[in-house]
Structures are given as C-alpha cells and as structure tokens.
Amino acid sequence: MKIDSKKLVAAAAKARLGSASPYSKFKVGAALLTKSGEIIGGANVESASYGLTCCAERIALFKALTDGQKNFVAVAVVARCAGGPMPCGACRQLLREYAPDAKVFIADSDDLKKIKMFTVKGLLPSAFTLVP
Numbered sequence: 001m002k003i004d005s006k007k008l009v010a011a012a013a014k015a016r017l018g019s020a021s022p023y024s025k026f027k028v029g030a031a032l033l034t035k036s037g038e039i040i041g042g043a044n045v046e047s048a049s050y051g052l053t054c055c056a057e058r059i060a061l062f063k064a065l066t067d068g069q070k071n072f073v074a075v076a077v078v079a080r081c082a083g084g085p086m087p088c089g090a091c092r093q094l095l096r097e098y099a100p101d102a103k104v105f106i107a108d109s110d111d112l113k114k115i116k117m118f119t120v121k122g123l124l125p126s127a128f129t130l131v132p
C-alpha cells in the first residue's frame with residue numbers, strides 16, 4: 001500500500017492546532033492512517049497536575065481505537081522542534097501494542113516537507129507484550 005506521508009504529516013499539523021498545552025506551550029499533533037484510508041488526528045492535552053498530561057500520539061490512538069478503528073499502517077507526529085518530535089517511551093509502547101506494523105513519520109511544523117521515517121518496531125525493539 002502506497003502511503004502519502006505528506007498528506008498524513010499535513011493531517012498531524014492540522015491536529016496539532018487542537019493542542020491543549022497551557023503549561024509547556026509545546027503543541028504536538030499526531031495522525032494515524034488505517035489500512036482502509038481513514039485518518040484520525042489527536043493533540044497533546046496537559047493538566048495542572050502535570051503527570052496527567054497525555055501525548056498527542058496516545059490521544060490519537062485512543063480516539064481511533066474507541067471509535068472502532070484498527071489496522072493502522074502509519075502515524076505522523078508534528079511539533080515545532082528541530083528535526084521533529086520523537087515519540088516518548090510511553091507512546092512507543094502503546095503504538096507497539098496497537099499499531100505494530102505502522103510506519104512513523106516525523107516532521108518539524110516549521111518545515112513539513114522534511115519528513116523522517118521510522119517504524120514502530122524499530123523505535124521499540126524487544127518490546128514487552130502479552131499478546132504476540
């Protein structure tokens with residue numbers, strides 16, 4: 001399946017605008033692509049009790065999963081950060097569980113044309129899983 005990484009990165013950049021990040025002011029957007037071509041976006045949501053904050057990748061994933069979506073083929077993550085934002089360990093774990101075969105596209109919101117590509121499995125080798 002041919003993946004339009006530019007389109008998915010653009011969707012993540014759009015989703016980023018929904019970020020609720022009054023504390024860090026670091027807006028992150030993510031967009032998941034399903035095998036059937038659906039795109040589900042999400043953005044980071046922060047709390048005054050900082051530890052409750054949820055990353056953009058997990059918001060997008062939770063939105064998608066609870067909406068009945070599955071078979072994720074790619075995820076894009078965008079933030080204003082040199083080289084683009086790499087997913088944190090918690091998000092890598094959740095992506096590994098629910099989107100194990102997905103490609104990961106990363107871009108700086110100020111330079112959306114420069115897209116780095118990774119894989120979920122490559123970002124979290126030897127992952128903990130209960131379901132193979």
Ligand code: THU
Pocket residue numbers: 021024026028043044045046053054055056057085086087088091
């Ligand atoms: N953040 C994400 O949305 N994704 C990541 O992979 C790492 C960090 C958010 C969480 C917090 O709202 C802000 O970036 C600063 O850490």
